[in-house]
Amino acid sequence: xxxxxxxxxxxxxxxxxxxxxxxxxxxxxxxxxxxxxxxxxxxxxxxxxxxxxxxxxxxxxxxxxxxxxxxxxxxxxxxxxxxxxxxxxxxxxxxxxxxxxxxxxxxxxxxxxxxxxxxxxxxxxxxxxxxxxxxxxxxxxxxxxx
Numbered sequence: 173x174x175x176x177x178x179x180x181x182x183x184x185x186x187x188x189x190x191x192x193x194x195x196x197x198x199x200x201x202x203x204x205x206x207x208x209x210x211x212x213x214x215x216x217x218x219x220x221x222x223x224x225x226x227x228x229x230x231x232x233x234x235x236x237x238x239x240x241x242x243x244x245x246x247x248x249x250x251x252x253x254x255x256x257x258x259x260x261x262x263x264x265x266x267x268x269x270x271x272x273x274x275x276x277x278x279x280x281x282x283x284x285x286x287x288x289x290x291x292x293x294x295x296x297x298x299x300x301x302x303x304x305x306x307x308x309x310x311x312x313x314x315x316x317x318x
Contacts, residue, residue, distance in 0.1 A: 173194075173199065173214070173217060173218070173221070173229075173297065173300065173315075173317065174192040174193075174194045174199040174201075174315075175192070175228070175229050175230065175231035175234060175293065176217035176220065176221055176228040176229050177192070177199075177201065177210070177213045177214050177217045177315075178190055178191075178192050178201070178231060178233070179217075179228055179231060180213040180216050180217055180228075181201075181203075181205060181209065181210065181213045184209060185203060185204075185205055185209075188203050188204055188205075189203060190202065190203035190205070191203065191233070197316055197317065198302075198303075198314065198315045198316045198317040199314075199315050199317070200308075200312060200313065200314050200315070201312075201313045201315065202311060202312055203311060204310070204311050205313070207305055207307055207313065210305055210313055210315070211305055214302055214305070214315065218297060218300075218302075221295055221296075221297050222297060226289075226295035228295070229288075229293050229294070229295035230285055230288045230289060230293060231288075232285075234284070234288055234292075234293070236284050236287045236288050236291075236292045236293070237280075237284030237285065237288070238284075239284075240280040240283045240284040240287060241277060241280040241281070241284060243280075244276040244277070244279055244280040244283065245272075245273040245274070245276035245277045245280065246273070246276075247276065248272040248273060248275060248276035249269040249270070249272050249273035249276065250269070251269075251272055252265040252268045252269045252272060253265060253269065300317055300318070301317065301318050302315060302316070302317055303316045303317060303318050304316040
């Protein structure tokens with residue numbers, strides 16, 4: 173729901189930095205937006221997701237993409253250093269580790285959205301309802317769901 177709402181809001185607020193954070197009771201939206209625009213975006217997001225537009229729930233700014241683009245390169249970069257070598261031997265492996273890291277970064281680009289689709293993000297809203305949209309302070313709204 174958070175991802176879909178942000179995608180819809182981005183059409184109107186394309187010059188602004190928008191962000192969100194989900195939690196068990198709903199989600200927060202960060203950015204200079206009106207409560208009415210958020211309400212309209214949530215209603216559109218719910219309608220479109222319930223109509224089967226699952227890709228609306230996949231967001232390029234999702235933390236899953238960030239995690240994939242950090243963890244995979246770091247993991248692959250550590251592979252050349254797994255065997256016990258002298259300090260000099262490890263120093264000579266730095267270019268190899270860098271190549272592994274770049275390869276991991278390239279692989280992470282399709283991996284993040286795949287993980288969103290298949291592991292971390294649920295596009296099926298079920299009986300989700302928005303209970304309240306609370307302006308917390310300027311630039312922060314809390315959306316309470318049930």
